[in-house]
Amino acid sequence: MKLTKSIVAITLMATALTAFAQDDIKNTEFNPLTTGVTSLSITPDARGASMGDLGAATEADVNSQFWNPSKYAFAYSRAGVSLSYTPWLRKIVNDIYLANLAGYYKIGGSDNQAVSASLRYFSLGEVMATDGEGATVSTINPFEMAVDAGYSRKLSEKFAMGVTLRFVYSDLGFTSMNTGEQQTSATAFAADISGYYTTFPVIGRNECQWALGFNLSNIGSKVSFNKGNDPAYLPANLKLGTAFTFPLADYNNLTLAVDANRMLVPAKPRPEQFDDNLAYDDALQEWKDKSSISGIFDSFKDDFFKRITYSVGAEYAYNQQFFLRGGYYYESKFAGNRQYFGLGAGFSLNVIKIDASYMIATAQNSPLDQTLRFTLSFDMDGIKDLFGRN
Secondary structure, eight states, rough: ETTTTTTTIIIIHTTTOOOOOOOOOTTTTOOOOOOOOOGGGSSOOOHHHHTTOOOOOSSTTTTTTHGGGGGGOOOOOEEEEEEEEEEOOOTTOSSSSSEEEEEEEEESSSEEEEEEEEEEEEEEEEEEETTTTEEEEEOOOOOOEEEEEEEEEESSSSSSEEEEEEEEEEOOOOOOOTTTOOOEEEEEEEEEEEEEEEEEOOOTEEEEEHHHHEEEEEEEEOOOTTTTTTOOOOOOOEEEEEEEEEEETTTTTEEEEEEEEEEEOOOOGGGGGSSSSHHHHHHHHHHHHHHHHHHHHHTSOOOOOTTTTOOOOOOOOTTEEEEEEEEEEEETTTTOEEEEEEEEEEESSSEEEEEEEEEEEEEETTTTOOEEEEEEEEEEEHHHHHTOOO
């Protein structure tokens, strides 16, 4: 049995977050990280995407669950819900997408703690299975999903921390008509630990805001496909960021932000790195047998600075109702060569906020070029005031 769209739905799933390498890179030097459930690394919301895929230290919003859940403790509204939609790899196919539902609620009477949750669903479209003669015998609809819940709390007036627990499910399974071998689904559990510090310095006559944030995410078990014969690491990641907001004039604010990310996954051995097959097989088996925690520590030995990605972004806000955003994302050509600009805008009323973003890739032939994202957010305080219930 053949899967006529497998190069798009399954093979591309492993490489969708990697742009194509330049011709001048040696084959032994180009070695992007291999993980399972790569959809966990895809930015779900339009605001963060339009600023170059950043959000570790920007002001709290409904989608902080992905970037830094500890920010919820500093959210101004008591509760919020958002729905985001991203058509993925739209230059290649038209039925792969990411949908994300997120929300939070401030608990207690002291306004210093919050609970949050999110549900993400990544559909790889419809994949047709054919026999040896090319006739369609069945179709499958592979997908990946993750559901998580978090808790954040202020430990002081300026600092908060958060923890998130996550359940991950990946269903890429099918049964081969030739061998009868079944590719089963896989599950995993993970956790995030995050922190957020914010202060309000006065520069001249203007009160500004400066923030620092970190998020250690997807620390957990491996996912095992093919009955455990093909284990894969979750895309564990360390995100560090800072943001500075200052007023330009009455009702006009500008935020500048920078994020740095380092994947905490050991690089998979490649045959080109070894002189003989035996040495490669031993290294590959060692990589498969390594625990996820050991893999985190070993990841620091592997081209430390080449594995760091950088995001730089800005957001202009008028009266907290109209927003213009832009940013740039950079990854080394040796680690994946993802390089692109993000652009976007948003409009907010008392109850509803609409955000959109557009990606422009600078790397040649990138499948991520022209990616669109849309986010619809609801402010529960605004809804409450709208109906006059205080």
